[in-house]
Amino acid sequence: MPAPPPLVVTGGAGFLGRLLIDQARRTHSGRRATSIDLVDHPDPTVASVVADLAAEPGVLAPLLTGGPATLVHLASVVSSGAEADWSEACRVNIAGLISLIEQCRVSGHRHTVVFTSSVAVFGGEFTASPTGDRTKQTPTSTYGMTKAIGELLIDDATRKGFIDGRTARLPTVIIRPGKPNLAASSFCSGLFREPLQGKVCLLPVPVETPLVVISPQTAVAGLLALAELPGDALGAMRAIALPGLSVTVAQMLDTLERFGGPEARDLVELRPDAGIAAIVTGWPGRWDDHRARALGLPADDTLDTIVTQFTPTPAPEI
Numbered sequence: 001m002p003a004p005p006p007l008v009v010t011g012g013a014g015f016l017g018r019l020l021i022d023q024a025r026r027t028h029s030g031r032r033a034t035s036i037d038l039v040d041h042p043d044p045t046v047a048s049v050v051a052d053l054a055a056e057p058g059v060l061a062p063l064l065t066g067g068p069a070t071l072v073h074l075a076s077v078v079s080s081g082a083e084a085d086w087s088e089a090c091r092v093n094i095a096g097l098i099s100l101i102e103q104c105r106v107s108g109h110r111h112t113v114v115f116t117s118s119v120a121v122f123g124g125e126f127t128a129s130p131t132g133d134r135t136k137q138t139p140t141s142t143y144g145m146t147k148a149i150g151e152l153l154i155d156d157a158t159r160k161g162f163i164d165g166r167t168a169r170l171p172t173v174i175i176r177p178g179k180p181n182l183a184a185s186s187f188c189s190g191l192f193r194e195p196l197q198g199k200v201c202l203l204p205v206p207v208e209t210p211l212v213v214i215s216p217q218t219a220v221a222g223l224l225a226l227a228e229l230p231g232d233a234l235g236a237m238r239a240i241a242l243p244g245l246s247v248t249v250a251q252m253l254d255t256l257e258r259f260g261g262p263e264a265r266d267l268v269e270l271r272p273d274a275g276i277a278a279i280v281t282g283w284p285g286r287w288d289d290h291r292a293r294a295l296g297l298p299a300d301d302t303l304d305t306i307v308t309q310f311t312p313t314p315a316p317e318i
């Protein structure tokens with residue numbers, strides 16, 4: 001079997017980045033993997049470049065000259081963070097991606113680039129139900145807007161032959177270990193993670209809110225599988241909805257109760273937050289992921305299997 005291309009993971013020290021590098025190296029032992037992140041990768045056996053990619057895109061250059069590489073672009077300002085700071089969201093999520101594509105373009109090789117988008121590219125009254133790969137992007141948040149622009153940049157750079165791009169539209173990834181983060185969907189992990197450890201979780205949205213979720217293990221397996229698909233399998237529209245489970249918050253609470261008993265469910269307190277609700281309730285509830293499933297991308301079986309896989313190890317402190 002030929003050696004897999006070297007892996008470059010922006011945001012490699014974050015939640016999904018750590019898991020992805022770990023999984024890639026387990027699948028192909030000895031695979032070269034480099035993390036580029038604002039913070040050092042905690043595993044000293046992983047090559048780690050500490051840099052703000054949007055400010056110093058040149059750090060990519062030496063990693064792109066040796067031959068075609070696989071880049072997984074995870075570095076991003078996340079949802080509530082983007083809503084709070086439009087300039088930073090545009091700088092990191094849009095200008096940072098343009099710089100990454102430009103580094104690839106001038107490198108002399110056609111690299112495979114996997115960009116991580118989100119259900120947040122959809123929203124509001126125009127979101128079709130179910131929502132799929134042919135649904136028009138109608139973001140109702142700054143985060144979603146930056147991801148929608150990223151999807152278009154990836155399609156165009158692929159069309160121009162600068163990169164071989166792919167975009168994964170990731171459902172909300174649960175259960176993130178450690179502390180809550182700035183994602184508007186942070187409570188989706190919190191409502192399992194906190195009560196299962198005897199802690200209170202505040203629920204900012206109504207229980208009937210629909211959500212689309214994926215486990216961290218399936219998300220990173222999907223990103224790695226997407227990198228290996230022949231580009232032709234995706235056609236000109238490179239954005240693909242990774243397989244997700246369509247659930248409501250009420251169903252998540254029922255699952256929590258099955259695992260942790262009524263005392264765990266009692267630790268979830270409804271505390272409406274209009275800002276978060278405005279973002280999250282606009283996201284699609286019914287997810288058409290048939291293209292990804294037909295291409296063999298991995299999927300979770302049930303919410304129960306996701307909860308079973310959860311181990312409350314600390315998340316990155318960022």
Ligand SMILES: NC(=O)c1ccc[n+]([C@@H]2O[C@H](COP(=O)([O-])OP(=O)(O)OC[C@H]3O[C@@H](n4cnc5c(N)ncnc54)[C@H](O)[C@@H]3O)[C@@H](O)[C@H]2O)c1
Binds near residue numbers: 013051172181
């Ligand atoms: N986790 C989810 O539920 C989810 C859902 C949909 C999409 N996504 C997307 O997946 C990607 C990874 O998500 P995550 O949950 O691992 O996020 P995370 O916040 O845990 O990790 C992101 C990493 O990017 C780094 N980073 C941010 N700005 C940077 C910059 N300018 N230069 C270099 N590094 C920078 C951060 O330091 C962090 O380590 C993101 O693009 C996110 O938008 C995540």
